[in-house]
Amino acid sequence: MAYEFFIANRYLRPRKRFGPVGLFTVLSVAGVLVGVTALLCVLSVMNGFEEEVRKRIVGTNAHVIVLRYGNEGISDADSVAAEIRKVKGVLSAAPFVYMKGMISAGGQSDGIVIKGIRLGDERAVTDVIQNIRPPIDSLSAGGATGHPDIVLGRYVADNLRVIQGDTVLLTSPFGGQVSPFGVLPRVRKFRVAGIFTSGMYEYDASMAFVSLAAAQDFFQTGDRVTAVEVKIRDLYDAPRLADTIVERIGGFPFRANNWIELNQNLFSWMKLEKIMMFLILTLIVLVAALNIVSALIMMVVEKRRDIGILKSMGATGAGIQRIFVLEGIVIGAIGTAGGCVFGFLLSYLLDRYKFISLPGEVYFIDTLPVRMEPLDFVMVALWAMLLCFLATLYPAWKASRLVPLEAIRYE
Numbered sequence: 001m002a003y004e005f006f007i008a009n010r011y012l013r014p015r016k017r018f019g020p021v022g023l024f025t026v027l028s029v030a031g032v033l034v035g036v037t038a039l040l041c042v043l044s045v046m047n048g049f050e051e052e053v054r055k056r057i058v059g060t061n062a063h064v065i066v067l068r069y070g071n072e073g074i075s076d077a078d079s080v081a082a083e084i085r086k087v088k089g090v091l092s093a094a095p096f097v098y099m100k101g102m103i104s105a106g107g108q109s110d111g112i113v114i115k116g117i118r119l120g121d122e123r124a125v126t127d128v129i130q131n132i133r134p135p136i137d138s139l140s141a142g143g144a145t146g147h148p149d150i151v152l153g154r155y156v157a158d159n160l161r162v163i164q165g166d167t168v169l170l171t172s173p174f175g176g177q178v179s180p181f182g183v184l185p186r187v188r189k190f191r192v193a194g195i196f197t198s199g200m201y202e203y204d205a206s207m208a209f210v211s212l213a214a215a216q217d218f219f220q221t222g223d224r225v226t227a228v229e230v231k232i233r234d235l236y237d238a239p240r241l242a243d244t245i246v247e248r249i250g251g252f253p254f255r256a257n258n259w260i261e262l263n264q265n266l267f268s269w270m271k272l273e274k275i276m277m278f279l280i281l282t283l284i285v286l287v288a289a290l291n292i293v294s295a296l297i298m299m300v301v302e303k304r305r306d307i308g309i310l311k312s313m314g315a316t317g318a319g320i321q322r323i324f325v326l327e328g329i330v331i332g333a334i335g336t337a338g339g340c341v342f343g344f345l346l347s348y349l350l351d352r353y354k355f356i357s358l359p360g361e362v363y364f365i366d367t368l369p370v371r372m373e374p375l376d377f378v379m380v381a382l383w384a385m386l387l388c389f390l391a392t393l394y395p396a397w398k399a400s401r402l403v404p405l406e407a408i409r410y411e
Contacts, residue, residue, distance in 0.1 A: 008326040024295035029335040031288025036339025039281045043376045044347040046274045048369030056200045059127035062229030064242045069253045073224035089233050094121030095225040097215040101172040105160045113207050116215020125231045132194040139211035148214035149193035155205035157195045166192045285384050289391035296395035308404045317400035324396035332388025
């Protein structure tokens with residue numbers, strides 16, 4: 001073992017363990033450990049939040065939505081959907097009607113978005129149908145047999161205070177009858193067939209599903225639909241595949257949106273927030289690095305005589321520098337390793353037991369999501385070690401500048 005390693009190891013294990021130098025060393029290790037732990041836990045939570053939001057958005061909405069310019073909607077939607085399914089990479093396609101209205105029951109009312117779907121087709125495109133309780137196999141269009149079925153979002157049902165089997169009143173200003181008093185809105189009763197929970201407050205508090213036939217009849221769209229939603233194999237290939245789909249069905253007047261384009265601002269904000277949180281929480285590690293500076297400066301003062309003797313015996317300034325740099329690196333390595341271990345354990349416990357709940361109306365989701373990324377652990381460890389290394393340079397330089405005669409004159 002080179003003498004620098006030997007001496008650095010001896011200095012890190014002082015005889016007076018509870019002396020000022022030993023105390024500052026312990027505080028330095030603890031500071032790095034806490035900073036790395038906090039940084040890893042926050043990054044894991046933000047990764048989990050981003051993944052959860054992406055999963056909920058993609059699960060509730062289709063990967064690609066094919067529309068038509070103007071307000072006419074798409075006629076012969078089944079033929080269009082059949083052509084879309086022939087595109088390589090497309091898994092399924094389903095036409096739907098998308099309109100707004102007002103829903104009321106028992107003196108309570110609320111604005112709502114109505115989506116007319118074919119239950120079987122929708123099941124192949126989104127995950128909403130899997131979240132309906134109780135599970136249903138079909139949506140009745142009503143007619144002479146009774147009121148058509150409607151599936152309400154969880155919070156819509158809570159606001160209206162209705163449960164399965166209750167009747168609600170749906171009102172639409174579109175396609176109403178003209179009277180001397182103006183246009184009378186269309187009104188129809190629907191029976192609550194089930195309640196869905198997507199996990200995202202935005203959808204659970206504003207959406208309802210009816211059969212495609214019932215929606216076309218109520219909104220008087222004839223055989224036209226609002227758009228065709230598409231599920232693809234590689235969801236991150238949505239922008240390219242959206243253009244391919246439009247070309248396949250003849251181009252203009254068709255156009256296409258995709259989930260990345262529609263939610264670009266949201267994911268850009270989350271990425272920026274993650275970077276800012278990383279920089280802010282790095283300040284904790286920086287404070288710990290300053291503790292390393294203090295510990296090493298006190299060690300230089302305490303070991304002034306030793307440094308003088310070493311230099312008088314032929315030790316170079318570079319060798320003295322290496323002693324104190326090694327001490328700081330060891331302190332940082334112990335704190336960083338401990339922080340990675342504690343960060344992993346805390347993130348695992350948060351993910352395993354989910355003992356922190358969130359208000360869904362604020363954060364879209366109900367529990368704190370966690371997703372640990374190996375790259376985050378590597379980057380945080382390297383960044384912490386870099387700060388700890390930089391913190392050693394000034395004390396090590398000061399130690400190397402000591403004059404042997406001055407260091408041992410009064411000893």
